[in-house]
Each structure stands twice: as C-alpha cells, then as structure tokens.
Amino acid sequence: MATVQLWSSLTRFTDGARAVEVPGATVAEALDNLVKAHPGLDPILRGGVSVVIDGEMIPNRHAEIAPDAELFLMQRLKGG
Amino acid sequence: MAKDGLTEFRLIGTRPDRPDGLDKVTGRARYGADFALPGMLFGAVVRSPHAHARIVRIDTSRALALEGVKAVVTRADLPDGLEGEDWDLQENTLAGDRALYDGHAVAAVAATSRLLAEEAARLIEVDYEVLPHVIDVDDAIRPDAPVIRQGAADASVPEGMPPNVVRYMEFGHGDIEAGFAEADIVRERSYRTEAAHQGYIEPHACVGQLGADGAGEMWVCTQGQWYIRRMCAAVLGLETAQLRVTPSEIGGGFGGKTTIFMEPLSLALSRKAGGRPVKIVMSRAEVLRATGPTASASMDVRIGMKKDGTITAARAEFRMQGGAFPGAPVDMALYCAFAPYKLPAVQHIGYDVLANRPKCAAYRAPGSPMGAFAVESLLDEMCRELGIDPVEMRLTNAVREGDRASYGPTFGSIGLVEVLEAAKGHPNMAAPLGPNQGRGIASGYWFNHSGETSVSMAISEDGTAQVSVGTPDIGGSRASIALMVAERLGIPYEDVRVNVVETGALGVNEPTHGSRATFASGKAAVVAAEQAIAEMCRRAAAEWGIDAEAVEWVDGAAQPAGPNAGRFPPMTIAEIAGKMGQTGGPISGHHEGLPEGVGASFGAHVVDVEVDPETGRVTILRYVVVQDAGRAIHPAYVEGQYQGGAVQGIGWALNEEYVYDDRGRLANPAFLDYRVPVASDLPMIDTVIVEVPNPGHPYGVRGVGETGITPPLPAIANAIEDAVGVRLTHLPMSPSKVLAALKGRG
Amino acid sequence: MSKVHVTTTVNGDAVEFLADPRETLLDCLRDHVGLTGTKEGCGTGDCGACSVEMEGVLVCSCLVLGVEANGKRVDTIEGMSDGHDLHPLQRKFIEHAALQCGFCTPGFLVAAKALLARSPDPTEEEVRYWLAGNLCRCTGYDKIVRAVMDAAAEMRQEAA
Numbered sequence: 009m010a011t012v013q014l015w016s017s018l019t020r021f022t023d024g025a026r027a028v029e030v031p032g033a034t035v036a037e038a039l040d041n042l043v044k045a046h047p048g049l050d051p052i053l054r055g056g057v058s059v060v061i062d063g064e065m066i067p068n069r070h071a072e073i074a075p076d077a078e079l080f081l082m083q084r085l086k087g088g
Numbered sequence: 089m090a091k092d093g094l095t096e097f098r099l100i101g102t103r104p105d106r107p108d109g110l111d112k113v114t115g116r117a118r119y120g121a122d123f124a125l126p127g128m129l130f131g132a133v134v135r136s137p138h139a140h141a142r143i144v145r146i147d148t149s150r151a152l153a154l155e156g157v158k159a160v161v162t163r164a165d166l167p168d169g170l171e172g173e174d175w176d177l178q179e180n181t182l183a184g185d186r187a188l189y190d191g192h193a194v195a196a197v198a199a200t201s202r203l204l205a206e207e208a209a210r211l212i213e214v215d216y217e218v219l220p221h222v223i224d225v226d227d228a229i230r231p232d233a234p235v236i237r238q239g240a241a242d243a244s245v246p247e248g249m250p251p252n253v254v255r256y257m258e259f260g261h262g263d264i265e266a267g268f269a270e271a272d273i274v275r276e277r278s279y280r281t282e283a284a285h286q287g288y289i290e291p292h293a294c295v296g297q298l299g300a301d302g303a304g305e306m307w308v309c310t311q312g313q314w315y316i317r318r319m320c321a322a323v324l325g326l327e328t329a330q331l332r333v334t335p336s337e338i339g340g341g342f343g344g345k346t347t348i349f350m351e352p353l354s355l356a357l358s359r360k361a362g363g364r365p366v367k368i369v370m371s372r373a374e375v376l377r378a379t380g381p382t383a384s385a386s387m388d389v390r391i392g393m394k395k396d397g398t399i400t401a402a403r404a405e406f407r408m409q410g411g412a413f414p415g416a417p418v419d420m421a422l423y424c425a426f427a428p429y430k431l432p433a434v435q436h437i438g439y440d441v442l443a444n445r446p447k448c449a450a451y452r453a454p455g456s457p458m459g460a461f462a463v464e465s466l467l468d469e470m471c472r473e474l475g476i477d478p479v480e481m482r483l484t485n486a487v488r489e490g491d492r493a494s495y496g497p498t499f500g501s502i503g504l505v506e507v508l509e510a511a512k513g514h515p516n517m518a519a520p521l522g523p524n525q526g527r528g529i530a531s532g533y534w535f536n537h538s539g540e541t542s543v544s545m546a547i548s549e550d551g552t553a554q555v556s557v558g559t560p561d562i563g564g565s566r567a568s569i570a571l572m573v574a575e576r577l578g579i580p581y582e583d584v585r586v587n588v589v590e591t592g593a594l595g596v597n598e599p600t601h602g603s604r605a606t607f608a609s610g611k612a613a614v615v616a617a618e619q620a621i622a623e624m625c626r627r628a629a630a631e632w633g634i635d636a637e638a639v640e641w642v643d644g645a646a647q648p649a650g651p652n653a654g655r656f657p658p659m660t661i662a663e664i665a666g667k668m669g670q671t672g673g674p675i676s677g678h679h680e681g682l683p684e685g686v687g688a689s690f691g692a693h694v695v696d697v698e699v700d701p702e703t704g705r706v707t708i709l710r711y712v713v714v715q716d717a718g719r720a721i722h723p724a725y726v727e728g729q730y731q732g733g734a735v736q737g738i739g740w741a742l743n744e745e746y747v748y749d750d751r752g753r754l755a756n757p758a759f760l761d762y763r764v765p766v767a768s769d770l771p772m773i774d775t776v777i778v779e780v781p782n783p784g785h786p787y788g789v790r791g792v793g794e795t796g797i798t799p800p801l802p803a804i805a806n807a808i809e810d811a812v813g814v815r816l817t818h819l820p821m822s823p824s825k826v827l828a829a830l831k832g833r834g
Numbered sequence: 835m836s837k838v839h840v841t842t843t844v845n846g847d848a849v850e851f852l853a854d855p856r857e858t859l860l861d862c863l864r865d866h867v868g869l870t871g872t873k874e875g876c877g878t879g880d881c882g883a884c885s886v887e888m889e890g891v892l893v894c895s896c897l898v899l900g901v902e903a904n905g906k907r908v909d910t911i912e913g914m915s916d917g918h919d920l921h922p923l924q925r926k927f928i929e930h931a932a933l934q935c936g937f938c939t940p941g942f943l944v945a946a947k948a949l950l951a952r953s954p955d956p957t958e959e960e961v962r963y964w965l966a967g968n969l970c971r972c973t974g975y976d977k978i979v980r981a982v983m984d985a986a987a988e989m990r991q992e993a994a
Contacts, residue, residue: 013496015259017244051243060497064784067539067682080496083257083419085535088286088343088450088601088794109928112936113920115871115911119937122870202861203835203854287971289875289883290937339873339937340971372876563934563972724931728973732934735974759880759969767975768959768966 010038010077014049018081021048035059036069038079056084099575100787103724106567107586108337117337120293120309121369128295129158131357131368132205133350134195134212135378136187139221139444139752140234143185143214146195151208156200159360160212161353167325174322176413180447181323181352187216188236188412189444190753191377193350198357198366221444221752225409226386228252228443236412236442254414255440257422259496260403262433267401271392275470278388279462280818281801282745285381286451287736287764290339291372292379296320296354297365303330304355311341311560312599314540317591319348320355331355334590335560342736343450346599349379376757380449381746383408383416385458389425389466395474397481399467401433402426402494406459409441410448416440417448417455424798425459426494427533428504428690429485434494444752450601453534453794457737457801461819464530464802469815478529478806479512482692503716503780504531504690510776511692511714519710525698526811532691532798536791537602542595542680543612545573547620549669551644551662552583555613558597559605560588563732563793564725568606569613571721572787576617578644579661586613595680603791606721607782608683614786616677627671628659685784689792691715693734693799697807704827706742706808712774713799718782718790726792731773733796739765740797741804745820842903844869845913853900859893860884862900863910871911871940875969882968885941885948886910892948894967911940914947922985922992923947932981934972942968946982954990958983 009029019026023046030045032038039059043050059066060080061073073079111117148160163182170178183192195212199205220234227233231250241249245256268274290309298304304326310316313333321328338345354366370379386407392400404425410416418438426434471478486504493499511517511529521527545555555573559565566586574581598604621641628646629636638653639646645658668675696710713730720726743763747755756762781788801819809815814829837852844867851866858877863869863886872895875883879894886895887909888902914921923943926932933939942965949956949964956964961982962975970978 015257015496017246017256017258020246048243055242063493063498063500064684064686065535065538066684078497082423082495085420085423085537086346086450086454086602088346088452088454103931105928106931108936109933110920112933112939113924113927113943114915115869115940117936118870119873121874122864201854202865203856287969288935288937289881289969289971290873290935291875337937338935339875340935342971369874372878372881564931722931724977725934728931728934728977731974731976732972733974736971758878759876760878764969764971765974766966766969767962767979770962770975772979773974773976 010073010079012038012042012079012081014081018049018052022046033072035066035071035073038073058082058085097575099571099581100719100721101723103722104567104581106564107570108561108566119290119339120336123295123307123336125295125365128365128367129198129200129361130202130205131196131198131354131366132209133193133353134209134214136183136190136192136194137753138187138216138218139190140219141187141216142219143183143187143194144217145215147213148195150213151197151211154208154211156204157197157208158364159198159357161196161356161360165356165360166323170322177319177348178323180413181348189446191446193378196353196357198361223443223445223748223752225384225407225441225443228409228441229407229439236444240414240442242414252442253439254442257419257438258436260435261496264401264403264433264435267433268392271400272395273470273473274390274392275466276388276390277466277817279465281385281458281461282819283381283384283445284451284740284744285376285762286342286344288340288342288344291370291375292349293369294351294354295365295367296351296358297363298355298359299363302326306331306333306351306355307336308333308351309336309338309345311338311345311562311601313591314558314596315346315599316348316351320352323352324355332590332592335588338560338562341562342452343454343601344380346601347380347449372759373757376762377754378446380447382451382454383410383448385421387458387462389462391466391470393470393474397471397474397476397484399429399431399485402431403435404463405437407439407441409443409445411445412442413447414440415448421455421459423495424456424533425463428482428487428531429494430487430491431494452733452736452797456532456534456798457740460530460532460798461801465805465817468806479508482531483508501780501783502688502690503778506778506780507690507692507714507716510778511694514694514712514714514776516694516696516710516712516774519696521696524701524811525696525709526807526809527694527696528803528805528807528810529692529694530799530803530806532795533688534603534794535688536607536686537604538608538683538686539598539602539604540596541608541612541683542597543609543616544594544676544678545613545616545620546674546676547661547665549665551660551665553577553579555584555586556589556593557586557609557613558589558594559600559609562600563729564722565600565605567725568721569610572610573613573617576614577621577661578641603793607686607785607789607791610789611683611785612679615679619677620675623675624661624664627664630671631659632656685782687718687782687784687790689716689790689795691795691799693803695803695807697804697811699808699812699826701812701830704823704830706804706821706826708738708771710771712776713796714776714778715792715795716778716780716790717792718785719779719788720777721787721789723777726777727775729792730775730796734773734800735765735770737797737800738804741801741819741821743820743822838901840901840904842905843907845909855899855901857900858896859898859900859903860895863895869910869912873937873940882945883938883941885944885968887944887948892945911944914943921947922988923982926981926985930977930981930984932973932977938968938970942970942978950986950989954986956986
C-alpha cells in the first residue's frame with residue numbers, strides 16, 4: 009500500500025485524514041484509487057497537482073512506485 | 089568547490105565564447121520585432137482605460153471606413169464554449185462583457201502601416217459602464233469587495249469564503265501549538281510586497297499568419313513556442329498541429345514570456361484580412377499595463393525560537409492577488425518560504441485572490457521572493473533580539489539530504505550547508521562598516537523543474553554535430569548544451585551547433601522556464617549523443633568485422649576495447665561520418681521524455697548597504713551571491729544568472745512597484761517611473777559558485793536561473809536594520825518609506 | 835500624411851527613404867533602411883536600446899524624428915565592426931559574457947563606444963554613470979562594466 013500525503017485543506021474531502029493508504033503499482037493507480045476512496049478529491053486532481061515521491065517531482069503518471077512509497081500531493085508547480 | 093574532486097572534464101567548466109555571440113554584438117540577431125514578411129499588415133490593440141467596466145457597445149465602423157484598414161477583431165470573432173484555463177486565456181486576450189483591468193484588450197485592428205493601425209485603433213468607439221474596482225489584495229479579500237467574477241473559485245475553496253478568493257490551501261506538519269509553547273520567544277509580524285514586472289527590455293512582438301483553411305504560422309519572441317502554439321490554438325479554436333510557431337531570439341523573459349498576450353490577435357486579424365500576415369509589437373506602456381507582472385502579497389508570519397537559535401515552530405498565512413484571474417503563486421511562495429529550515433512543526437495557509445489588475449505571469453522563482461522577504465526578515469529580527477549570529481542560526485536549522493522539507497517531502501542531495509559555509513567564509517563578511525552602514529544576509533530556495541523535453545542531434549558528414557532543442561536560449565543555454573554534447577562526443581566545442589527549432593521540428597517541449605533548459609534539454613542532448621556514439625561504435629565494429637560490444641568511444645573516436653578485441657587504429661568521428669552514406673545512412677540520436685532527477689538549488693546573499701539619513705536613499709556598497717549550481721557547465725553564464733537575479737531582486741526591494749491611482753489605473757507605465765536598477769545604482773556583484781553535483785544529471789547540473797532573485801528582498805531589509813535600526817516590512821524600501829521609518833524612530 | 839524624402843548617410847553609405855513626418859529615426863532605420871540591429875525597448879528615451887550616433891553625438895533614435903536625419907551622418911551597431919574585424923568592445927562583450935539575451939547589447943555597444951571616444955581611460959564610476967541611460971535586465975551590469983573597462987585598456991594599448 010502506498011501512502012498519499014495530502015495538503016491539510018484537502019482533509020475535508022477525506023473525512024479528516026491527512027494521509028490515505030491506497031493500493032497501486034504506479035502513480036496513476038494510486039491516484040485513481042485515492043479518488044475512488046474519496047470522490048470529493050476528483051476536481052482537485054483533475055485541476056492538476058504535482059506528485060512528489062522521495063523528494064522528487066514525478067510528472068509521469070505511469071511511473072512505477074515502491075509498495076511502501078510515500079506520495080506527496082502538491083499544488084501544480086511551475087517556474088519562471 | 090566540487091564535492092567530487094575526482095572527475096576531470098575536458099570542456100565542462102570552461103568559458104568559451106557563446107555561439108550566438110557574434111550575431112548579438114553585430115545587430116544581426118533577429119528578435120521578435122525584427123521579422124517581416126511580404127504583404128505584411130500591422131496590428132494595434134484597443135485597451136480599456138478603466139479598471140473595471142461593463143462593455144456596453146463597440147463601434148468599429150469608423151475604423152473600418154479608413155483606407156488601408158483591413159480587419160478588426162472583437163471578442164465576437166473568437167469561439168465560445170471554452171472552459172477553465174483556456175477560458176481565462178481567451179478572456180485575457182480580448183475582454184468579453186467586462187473589462188477587468190486597466191489595459192485589458194477590447195478590440196484589435198490591422199492596417200497597412202503601424203501608424204495607420206494606431207489611428208484606426210483610436211477610431212474604434214467603446215462605450216463603458218464603469219464598475220466599482222478593487223486593487224489591493226487586503227481590500228479584495230474583504231467579504232464586501234467588488235466581485236471580479238462569480239464562480240471563479242475552484243474546489244479547494246470551502247463554502248463561506250469571501251467572493252474573490254479563488255484558491256485556498258492549508259498544509260504543514262507537526263504540533264504547531266506545542267512547538268510555540270516550547271520556544272523561548274515567539275514573534276509575529278505582517279509584511280507586504282508590491283507587484284513587480286519582469287522588465288525584459290524587448291517588448292512582446294509577433295508576426296502571425298492564418299489562412300481560411302485553419303493552417304497558420306507565427307514568428308514570435310517567446311520562452312516556449314509549443315506553449316504559444318497550444319494556447320493560440322485553444323483561444324482561436326484551431327487544430328494545434330496546423331499552427332507552426334518559430335521562436336525568434338528572445339530579449340529577456342524571466343517567466344513573462346511563457347504565455348500568450350496579443351499573439352492570438354495577430355492570427356485572428358490575419359484570418360479576417362484574407363490570410364495576410366499581421367505583425368503586432370507592444371509598446372512599453374502596453375507591456376507594463378497588459379502583460380503579466382507578478383502578484384502582490386500581504387503576509388503574516390509567526391515563528392518560535394529557542395535561545396540557541398533552534399526554530400521550534402513556524403506559521404505563515406499569505407494572501408496574494410495575481411490580477412483578475414486565478415494563478416497568484418501563493419502556493420509556491422508558501423512551499424519556498426521555510427524551505428531552508430528543518431522544522432518540527434509548521435503550518436501554511438494561502439489565499440489566491442482576484443483583483444482588477446493584469447493576469448499575473450511567472451516571474452523568476454514565482455512566489456519565492458515574497459515568502460522569503462517575510463520569513464527571512466522575521467528570522468533576522470529574532471536573531472538580533474537573541475544576539476545570535478544570523479549565519480549560525482541558519483546553519484543550526486539548515487536542511488540536509490534526507491530531511492523532511494517544510495512543505496512535506498524529503499530532500500534529496502542539496503547544498504544548503506555548503507552554501508552557508510561559503511557565505512560565512514567570504515571576505516565581504518569581514519569588511520569594515522562605517523556609520524549608517526549595515527550588513528544583511530538571507531537565504532533563498534527554488535525547486536527547479538524538468539518537464540516535457542524533446543531533443544534531436546545528428547552527425548554531419550564531416551564529423552561535426554548539430555543539436556536541435558526546443559528551449560529558447562535566453563541566457564547562454566546554447567553554449568552550455570554545446571559544451572555537454574562536445575564533452576560527451578569527445579570533439580571540440582566549436583564542432584557542435586545548437587539550434588533552437590520551431591514546433592514542426594520536434595515533439596512538444598515545455599518553455600525555457602523553471603531553470604530547466606540546461607538541466608532538461610542538456611540531459612536529453614547527452615542521451616541523444618550517447619545513442620549516436622553507440623551507432624558510431626557499431627559502424628566501426630562492422631568495418632573492423634568485430635562485435636560492437638568490443639568497441640569503445642574514447643576522445644572522439646571508436647577504438648577496440650582492449651587487446652582481445654583486435655588491433656585497429658582508432659576510427660575518428662570524421663572518418664565514420666564521412667562514410668556514413670555507405671555504412672547504413674545518417675547517424676543521429678533522439679531523446680524525449682520527462683527527464684527525472686531535478687536538483688533543487690539553495691542560495692545565500694550577503695549585502696552591505698549605506699542609508700542616507702537625510703534622504704532615505706539606500707546604496708548597495710557590496711554584494712555577494714553564493715549559490716549551489718550542482719555543476720557550472722559554463723561558469724560565466726552561471727555567474728550571469730546569479731548577478732542578474734540578484735539585481736532584479738535589488739530593484740524589487742528598493743524601487744520597483746506597480747502604482748495605481750484611485751481609479752485603478754496604472755500610474756507608472758514607463759521605465760522612467762517604473763524604475764529598474766541602472767548601472768550607476770550598483771557595485772560589482774560578487775559570486776561564489778558552490779558545486780554540490782546533482783546525482784540526477786550526467787554532469788551534475790541543478791539549474792541556476794531562479795533562486796538568485798529571492799534573497800535580495802530580505803537581505804537588504806536586514807542590512808537596513810543593521811545600518812540604521814529600523815525595520816522595513818513593506819516593499820519597495822524606497823527613499824520615502826525609509827525616511828518615514830527613520831522619522832518614526834524619533 | 836504626405837511623406838518626406840530624406841537623404842542621409844548611414845554607416846558611411848548614402849541612403850534615401852520616404853518618411854512619414856511622425857516616424858522616429860528608429861522607425862526609419864528599422865522599417866525603411868532595413869537595419870534592425872537598433873532596438874526599441876521603450877520608445878520614450880528611458881532604456882537606451884535604440885542608441886545611435888548622429889553627427890557623432892550619441893542619441894536615442896526613438897527621440898529623433900526620421901526627417902531630422904536629412905543631410906546628417908548616422909552610425910548604428912551595424913557599422914561598428916570593420917568587415918570581419920570586430921570592434922574591441924564587441925570582442926570584449928563576447929569574451930566577458932557581457933550579454934545574456936543580447937537585446938540591449940547594440941545600444942550598450944554604441945553608447946560605450948561614444949564614451950571611449952571622449953574618455954579613453956574611464957573609471958568604473960564613469961562607465962557606470964555614462965551607461966546609466968542603458969537598461970539591461972539580464973546581467974546586473976557587472977560583466978558589461980568589466981567588458982567596457984577591458985576594451986578601453988586594450989584600445990589604449992593599441993593606441994600607444
């Protein structure tokens with residue numbers, strides 16, 4: 009099970025949970041399962057988020073993740 | 089300063105002339121406004137003189153009656169039904185039923201000369217019903233503020249928030265109240281920064297051509313030709329691949345040229361003018377009024393500290409307006425604000441607020457300078473109160489590899505401690521200070537970015553190499569990419585030509601933004617070079633009749649890998665290339681993807697100032713930028729990024745601001761009044777390139793473009809307090825503000 | 835508005851064009867003479883990107899009308915090198931990495947050349963004040979000032 013760490017204002021969509029455990033072998037599977045568990049997150053995720061694993065932003069939805077990976081959701085990052 | 093002192097490079101770290109240098113010192117380089125086509129028309133844009141107004145009627149008849157006027161475009165000419173960011177882009181391109189800020193485009197006209205187009209624009213009559221407006225972020229967030237747009241808030245905004253709040257975020261970790269309880273002192277302050285403009289010297293310019301068949305071309309100064317293509321196609325309802333966008337040389341961008349402004353108008357005008365190309369060049373006033381400055385910010389910070397300087401807890405609440413559309417970089421400001429510090433407990437709250445101002449664009453490390461101004465200022469004040477050295481406090485709390493960042497994830501390889509140690513040891517730290525002189529230090533952070541990247545390279549018949557990249561060269565990236573490819577191929581730097589190519593030549597590339605060009609295009613170019621090397625080894629092996637695995641690439645030539653492979657003299661790249669037509673055809677390499685392994689960059693700046701007690705003017709006496717480059721491929725252009733970033737930060741700190749009159753009109757849309765630093769304002773800007781190589785890049789590159797704008801804002805505020813004992817919390821720290829503070833001191 | 839026939843000398847070449855009396859010298863150089871090396875950054879004389887010399891005097895060509903060039907000698911960035919031989923300032927700008935985007939560079943070079951013609955051995959302060967009318971947003975001026983000082987030193991050596 010991967011752990012998805014949410015920013016705290018999203019907890020109103022997850023019954024207060026800041027970290028949600030979800031099954032998934034890739035970023036996409038983990039995020040899809042997250043939305044299945046907490047459908048209120050769907051518009052946020054569709055609006056675009058950055059996923060950070062082990063300190064690095066992973067833009068590839070099909071990137072494989074370790075079974076115990078910790079996924080941080082962040083607002084979509086961009087630069088100048 | 090390289091951490092691994094073992095690696096030796098032939099070219100990496102040298103300072104050859106940049107390949108585009110000759111064109112740029114002779115006036116030959118072609119920028120956005122330098123391009124012309126046969127039959128070309130000139131466009132001009134009609135802009136709202138009101139901060140907020142209903143557009144009652146647009147009468148274009150007098151303009152169209154003028155001889156030589158070929159087309160007029162209003163919002164009615166653009167397709168309906170766009171949503172989300174595409175709608176925002178279209179609404180910003182041409183106002184719909186309301187003008188949302190002073191300078192908002194309302195109509196555009198094309199004519200046979202620039203003067204005629206400007207005359208025609210004056211003949212377009214627009215009736216407005218002026219509406220109440222709001223400019224300041226703290227006014228805009230009030231529940232009774234004029235509403236910019238109903239329904240603009242996204243799902244992140246809880247019920248009951250004021251109407252102009254369009255994004256809301258809250259994040260952090262640890263027990264914040266316990267952290268504050270543990271502190272010896274807890275201090276809280278509010279800070280404000282004003283909107284600043286990127287101030288690139290080249291105004292936006294483009295030539296667009298669009299036929300009735302929906303196929304079009306554009307020549308434009310941009311940081312990202314694929315972004316221009318996608319955004320123009322979306323706003324105009326075109327098929328993306330039918331539009332071909334060629335980037336000109338670009339006269340500065342700093343984030344401001346990562347999006348569209350008048351570009352779709354040239355295409356829309358062209359389509360209405362029978363497909364004749366239309367050139368639009370913005371005036372400086374248009375650039376300042378109607379492109380994308382950065383946000384203004386109002387920020388509250390609370391920090392708990394022990395007597396030994398350990399930070400026990402921190403809290404930030406930032407409110408930012410980024411104009412009449414969502415997108416103020418409040419998220420990134422919060423992510424960066426406490427990034428240099430290892431915090432047991434931290435809480436961040438952010439509001440993205442609409443106001444009647446132009447739609448903000450990215451500006452060098454978007455958000456980071458504002459957050460740093462607030463946090464680094466308060467930390468300095470607390471160090472002063474506790475009698476702690478500000479560098480030691482930063483070392484005490486510095487994040488290291490494996491630490492949890494203030495914004496959540498753990499850090500990979502980072503060089504903050506090395507940066508702070510280098511700053512501590514810099515001779516400027518020991519320079520004597522006279523009366524009214526003071527020293528300030530501050531840290532800064534930027535993530536750096538990778539993103540969609542596609543690069544091709546090909547070996548020419550004589551063994552030279554061409555590289556096609558999609559990231560426009562703003563600050564010398566052709567030179568750094570050529571150095572890396574030449575290093576890998578084992579050929580002279582001069583034998584590599586790097587071309588920035590149009591959208592038809594490669595897959596999608598993100599712009600030159602996020603400090604990514606040398607990292608991402610460079611990394612992809614090295615992979616492409618390695619593919620070409622593998623192919624050249626195969627060709628040599630076939631000539632020799634041995635296994636390709638038995639051939640290695642050394643110093644620009646294939647050679648047998650050891651005595652067992654056979655005894656053949658090395659076959660040079662020129663020999664292999666000269667025969668490639670008979671040995672299997674062209675030799676090339678291509679790599680595309682989302683390069684992984686981005687390395688973040690920390691910096692620390694030390695500034696000495698003198699404050700004139702009579703006038704309040706702040707003079708920069710000495711300045712040093714210390715920043716982790718990972719590895720400096722072309723150190724002169726790394727220094728250039730450090731110096732340029734620092735000086736933009738100095739301008740933001742001391743002079744630059746958007747000033748609005750009481751009717752919400754920009755009062756200073758000219759360089760005379762929007763005062764960027766000039767040569768006589770400044771000393772030399774010293775630089776120290778710290779090199780903690782990024783393990784995610786073949787040559788250790790981190791990306792250096794953005795961090796440097798962040799520390800100057802607080803570093804100068806800290807130096808002013810050191811000099812004259814007053815704390816400025818509202819940028820810019822202009823003479824009048826400094827003088828008022830000095831008088832308030834009594 | 836009826837156009838005015840202007841006869842002038844640009845970089846030593848005789849040049850004629852028809853100017854709308856409202857057009858600036860900058861517009862005429864770029865649009866009628868085809869010399870686009872001179873840049874427009876502001877159009878109000880604040881940024882110096884349009885610096886040229888008219889009759890040996892450094893001017894912002896955005897503040898001069900095209901018709902004023904009639905009968906005058908105008909020198910632009912395109913005339914700065916002698917064939918393939920770059921002016922020392924041009925070489926030093928490349929060597930010192932004194933340009934990033936390069937857009938302000940023609941104006942800086944023309945202005946710096948005018949400085950060195952009147953003051954072959956300028957102090958750093960003199961260089962900074964002379965060039966205060968030229969805006970550069972990329973470099974922070976450090977490398978530009980160094981390049982100008984270095985070019986001045988080389989030109990003094992050559993003259994000696």
